[in-house]
Amino acid sequence: VNAPRKQATAALTATALLLVIGATADAAELSAAKPCPLPKRPPGTVSEPGQALRRTGRCVPQERERIRTVGIPPYTDGSTGLGDPYFPSAGNGGYDAKNYDVTLAYRSPDKHIDAVVKMTATATQALSGFSLDLRGLRVRSVLVDGLPAVFRRERQELMVTPATPLPRGRSFTTVVRYSGRPGPLSGPMLGTYGWIPTQDGILTLSEPDGTPTWMPVNDHPRDKATYTFRVTVPNWLQVIANGEPRPPVRGAATTTYTWVERSPMASYLAMIAIGRFRTLRGRAGSLPVITAVDPQYAGAAGKLHRTTIAVLNWQRSLFGRYPFATGGGVIDDPDVGYALETQERPVYAGFVPDTDFIVHELAHQWFGNSVSLTAWPDIWLNEGFATYAEWLWQEHRTAKAKKGRRDTAKKIFTRYYRQPADSPIFQPPPGQPGRRDLFGFSVYIRGAMCLQALRQRIGDRAFFRTLRAWIAERRHGNGRTADFVALAERQSGRQLDRLFHAWLYAKGKPRDW
Numbered sequence: 001v002n003a004p005r006k007q008a009t010a011a012l013t014a015t016a017l018l019l020v021i022g023a024t025a026d027a028a029e030l031s032a033a034k035p036c037p038l039p040k041r042p043p044g045t046v047s048e049p050g051q052a053l054r055r056t057g058r059c060v061p062q063e064r065e066r067i068r069t070v071g072i073p074p075y076t077d078g079s080t081g082l083g084d085p086y087f088p089s090a091g092n093g094g095y096d097a098k099n100y101d102v103t104l105a106y107r108s109p110d111k112h113i114d115a116v117v118k119m120t121a122t123a124t125q126a127l128s129g130f131s132l133d134l135r136g137l138r139v140r141s142v143l144v145d146g147l148p149a150v151f152r153r154e155r156q157e158l159m160v161t162p163a164t165p166l167p168r169g170r171s172f173t174t175v176v177r178y179s180g181r182p183g184p185l186s187g188p189m190l191g192t193y194g195w196i197p198t199q200d201g202i203l204t205l206s207e208p209d210g211t212p213t214w215m216p217v218n219d220h221p222r223d224k225a226t227y228t229f230r231v232t233v234p235n236w237l238q239v240i241a242n243g244e245p246r247p248p249v250r251g252a253a254t255t256t257y258t259w260v261e262r263s264p265m266a267s268y269l270a271m272i273a274i275g276r277f278r279t280l281r282g283r284a285g286s287l288p289v290i291t292a293v294d295p296q297y298a299g300a301a302g303k304l305h306r307t308t309i310a311v312l313n314w315q316r317s318l319f320g321r322y323p324f325a326t327g328g329g330v331i332d333d334p335d336v337g338y339a340l341e342t343q344e345r346p347v348y349a350g351f352v353p354d355t356d357f358i359v360h361e362l363a364h365q366w367f368g369n370s371v372s373l374t375a376w377p378d379i380w381l382n383e384g385f386a387t388y389a390e391w392l393w394q395e396h397r398t399a400k401a402k403k404g405r406r407d408t409a410k411k412i413f414t415r416y417y418r419q420p421a422d423s424p425i426f427q428p429p430p431g432q433p434g435r436r437d438l439f440g441f442s443v444y445i446r447g448a449m450c451l452q453a454l455r456q457r458i459g460d461r462a463f464f465r466t467l468r469a470w471i472a473e474r475r476h477g478n479g480r481t482a483d484f485v486a487l488a489e490r491q492s493g494r495q496l497d498r499l500f501h502a503w504l505y506a507k508g509k510p511r512d513w
């Protein structure tokens with residue numbers, strides 16, 4: 001067994017050596033008996049000490065290298081990215097995050113945080129180590145299943161080596177303790193995002209990759225998870241976040257606010273807002289709606305609240321059941337120039353939104369939040385659809401007006417189509433806009449035009465059936481452009497390659513489709 005053993009030993013990774021395997025049989029037995037049958041072991045499981053070589057009758061135990069051939073995969077580190085074409089190091093391979101329990105203490109006025117994030121995940125491969133995404137901040141300790149783990153930092157990766165390797169299929173917890181003063185990111189076309197200071201606190205707006213500025217996370221929409229936020233702030237501040245609130249717990253100087261997001265959520269949609277807020281509660285049908293506005297926008301609270309309820313009711317009649325436990329909206333003061341569809345509670349940053357804005361962000365609850373991207377180049381599945389919802393709102397709003405005053409999606413399409421070919425609404429093609437133009441005009445406008453072109457081709461019945469099926473079939477999941485095209489073809493019985501190619505991928509102004 002010398003040569004094969006040497007080979008096999010080399011093939012074993014350091015962690016796989018943790019397999020404890022019994023003694024070698026003596027020479028006399030080896031010559032006298034047949035080798036024992038190898039135990040069947042599902043891939044990815046670790047053998048118990050001695051079990052692999054337990055004798056049965058007069059057979060001879062087989063050596064370590066033979067046992068490895070039954071298919072225990074080597075333990076390897078999960079990848080440090082998911083290979084997204086635009087954000088290759090966003091997200092991490094080898095595990096599926098199920099829940100993040102975020103405990104965060106916020107200090108004022110220096111906006112320093114002390115935080116503990118507990119991630120519960122399942123290993124999707126036999127793991128010797130894995131990564132989380134985290135930018136900046138000081139990591140104090142990492143525990144995996146309660147045991148101290150070795151960790152190191154490399155750019156946006158927090159690389160963790162647990163004391164014991166993780167078999168495939170194992171559910172495990174990772175507890176990261178960290179502290180520091182988070183700050184925002186900024187990028188061309190992306191603006192300011194991540195952890196953003198406000199006059200009286202902070203606000204997180206993290207699309208596309210800003211959540212690692214304030215918490216360790218598997219930062220890609222492909223790995224959605226549920227979240228609990230427990231945020232402790234000085235008594236004079238409040239906390240708003242995604243999901244449902246629990247009663248705040250007030251201490252002598254600080255109050256802890258807990259919010260629970262029970263539906264799977266893409267990491268970029270995680271939102272906490274710390275500050276002073278005027279909060280309104282109501283219902284859209286039976287759905288609880290929570291609106292919170294910074295005091296400087298107090299006068300706009302009622303209108304935002306009422307419009308949110310009216311729009312949610314209309315969208316439910318159009319897109320089907322609302323996918324989450326609550327609805328709402330937040331106005332806070334950082335003037336970053338955009339709104340974000342943060343799950344259950346969109347944020348309008350630095351302005352009072354008009355109805356179109358509210359329609360857009362709430363439409364994302366179905367398109368983008370419940371049905372999420374599989375890869376960032378498919379961003380038109382979020383933005384084209386939410387923009388098209390605005391056109392549908394115009395159509396709905398003016399439905400009872402005199403004929404000349406009606407503003408249909410078809411009319412809006414026609415107005416845009418008159419724009420010259422070199423208009424930024426036409427390029428780059430929205431199906432593959434490039435990282436720089438992720439949130440460019442064409443993703444929104446030409447993306448919405450693609451849907452109108454589809455509607456005109458397949459008719460209203462098949463079109464709205466397609467939208468509702470997209471939502472119903474992929475609720476709390478993910479989708480790709482190719483999936484949507486296939487669905488539209490199934491629902492309409494038409495061949496639609498040419499139409500989608502013209503509107504999503506062809507250069508210049510679409511001509512024939």
Ligand SMILES: [Zn+2]
Pocket residue numbers: 341360364382383386
């Ligand atoms: Zn949007």
